[in-house]
Amino acid sequence: MPKGKHLRLKDKVVIVTGSGAGIGKSIAEVFAAEGAKIVAGSRREINGQPVVEGIIDAGGEAVFVKCDVSEEAGVKKLIETAVSTYGGIDVLVNNAGVNFVKPFEKVEPADWDRVINTDLRGTYLCSWYSVPHMLKRGGGSIINITSVHTLACLPGAAPYDAAKWGIIGLTKSMAVEFASRKIRVNALSPGLIDTQIWDDIQAASPDIDECLSYWWSNIPAGRVGTPKEIAHTALFLAGDESRYTTGANIVVDGGMTSQLISQEPYQSKSLEGKTRE
Ligand SMILES: NC(=O)c1ccc[n+]([C@@H]2O[C@H](COP(=O)([O-])OP(=O)(O)OC[C@H]3O[C@@H](n4cnc5c(N)ncnc54)[C@H](O)[C@@H]3O)[C@@H](O)[C@H]2O)c1
Secondary structure, three states, rough: OOOOOOOOOOOOOOEEEEOOHHHHHHHHHHHHHHHEEEEEEOHHHHHHHHHHHHHHHHHOOEEEEEEOOOOOOOOOOHHHHHHHHHHHOOOOOOOOOOOOOOOHHHOOHHHHHHHHHHHHHHHHHHHHHHHHHHHHHEEEEEEOOOOOHHHOOOOOHHHOOHHHHHOHHHHHHHHHHHHHHEEEEEEEEOOOEOHHHHHHHHHOOHHHHHHHHHEEEEHOOOOOOHHHHHHHHHHHHHHHHHHHOOOOOEEOOOOHHOOOOOOOOOOOOOOOOOOOO
């Protein structure tokens, strides 16, 4: 840990789900560098354990818990490990999530259950088990990683859209219910971020130049975001600087959802706003 630096999460106990890769990994690393004690929950030990080892090697504190957030027993173990190892819970980052794209008619009940159980039920379960411990500490911060899908939807993403919109409802309901007891609950909605999904999009594209030009015309910033850019917004939501922020859905998307339609491949002349006679 950097000596003499003001650490924004010094000694805060933070649970991060889905911390074995992508955004969750970055959140765990950035928070640990700010002095947090990380309880890293992930389904797969093979990628979850090295993240924890990396944090410890860098002088931080972290423990790995193998857990599937859709299963109550795993979530219980995650919460119990946080309490038995570090004495309580201050921050919960509900990050674990899965998605796929397929036509609605092909979405079988098992597909629906997989997404809803991980993204929505997992967020509920981790929150439900964490709340009593946060209340014992006099408050806490819950950060739900949602998506730009909470502002607009895509064809072929019905279970994901339903799950992420559901998380917004849960976020706002819990924010209202717990505001007086000092647990803040916020959603953080990323646009397209440079993780496995971006690799998959590019690999599935028949023409990479067309793929890039399509995406850049849909993202005003002209690039995908980095996991660290999401982690830094999460850091604001975790710490005291956001103490008056609750029930919010903070969008970090390079302008993607502020743009009405994708940019034209040609330049239009400027419009003068004439009135019809
Ligand atoms: N990457 C993007 O462009 C993007 C955009 C918007 C929202 N998001 C959201 O951000 C979150 C993280 O996405 P990412 O791109 O970093 O994903 P990722 O696939 O790179 O990493 C997800 C991690 O979660 C773990 N995980 C998956 N299901 C789990 C479960 N049931 N229990 C515990 N762990 C589980 C995986 O093993 C993996 O380590 C997700 O909620 C996703 O919906 C991502």
